[in-house]
Amino acid sequence: MMASCERTACVAAVADVAPAVSPRRALIFLGPPGAGKGTQAKRIARKLGLPHLSTGDMLRDHADRGTELGLLARPIMEQGGLVPDEIVLGMVAERLSRPDCANGFIFDGFPRTLPQAQKLDELLQRGPWGKPLVVHFVVEAEDLVRRMTGRRTCSIGGEIYNIHDQPPKVAGRCDVDGGELIQRSDDRPEVIRERLAAYDGKTKPLVDYYRSQGVLLDLPGGANVEAVALTLLEMVETGASPA
Ligand code: AMP
Numbered sequence: 001m002m003a004s005c006e007r008t009a010c011v012a013a014v015a016d017v018a019p020a021v022s023p024r025r026a027l028i029f030l031g032p033p034g035a036g037k038g039t040q041a042k043r044i045a046r047k048l049g050l051p052h053l054s055t056g057d058m059l060r061d062h063a064d065r066g067t068e069l070g071l072l073a074r075p076i077m078e079q080g081g082l083v084p085d086e087i088v089l090g091m092v093a094e095r096l097s098r099p100d101c102a103n104g105f106i107f108d109g110f111p112r113t114l115p116q117a118q119k120l121d122e123l124l125q126r127g128p129w130g131k132p133l134v135v136h137f138v139v140e141a142e143d144l145v146r147r148m149t150g151r152r153t154c155s156i157g158g159e160i161y162n163i164h165d166q167p168p169k170v171a172g173r174c175d176v177d178g179g180e181l182i183q184r185s186d187d188r189p190e191v192i193r194e195r196l197a198a199y200d201g202k203t204k205p206l207v208d209y210y211r212s213q214g215v216l217l218d219l220p221g222g223a224n225v226e227a228v229a230l231t232l233l234e235m236v237e238t239g240a241s242p243a
Helices: 002-017 037-048 055-065 068-078 085-096 114-126 141-150 189-203 205-212 225-238
Strands: 025-030 052-054 104-108 133-138 151-154 160-162 216-220
Touching: 025 037, 025 205, 037 052, 037 104, 037 160, 037 225, 052 055, 055 068, 055 085, 055 104, 068 085, 085 114, 114 205, 133 205, 133 225, 141 151, 141 189, 189 205, 205 216, 216 225
Parallel strands: 025 104, 025 133, 052 104, 133 216
Antiparallel strands: 151 160
């Protein structure tokens, strides 16, 4: 809580002297696959004008383009494992060095291991961002599987739908650009099991890591997309959990 108060005070101080300057925001969305991080990150990134940095999207793009990195990552991703830290960290460091990240960004699916989190701390301290605000998406295990098996993604703009809970207006087509909706190859039941195991073994410890730094807020992520989005926005704007 300490860090949240410091953060709010800092934002207020900046606003007092220079109202036109928006606060820098380094946001990390942490949680298991299927928790809704990507869906919420896309929405809030648009709203706040921050870049949405999904390491999964970056890796899929490399895999689709057949780059050296993509050829290495693809088989690991198809089995639900984690791509080696050095590869992901190199990609992230390059992305953070671009000008659009100067005033903040939203990480979705990164960091996923303790070494990634430690390296990110270093990058944030060395850059203009300082301490991050980590939003921990809390969702029941059975909801995660339902969300992953129902997930469909627009092949043009990457908009995310769910055939059970958030279907498109026209089946199989994106509401925004009419693109074909496709199912991710790693959203199959046998791969989902591996991805959840990777989360439990390697990523879940980051909840304690960030909680002990006083920078983590728990977001109940089981409600519908609109309700979660409202709670999330309040958290990000105030740096605290809603009362
Ligand atoms: P996501 O789209 O975040 O669910 O990621 C899809 C897949 O990409 C994961 O199952 C991993 O194989 C890989 N991946 C994404 N982000 C990371 C990361 N930070 N570290 C290691 N592997 C990652």
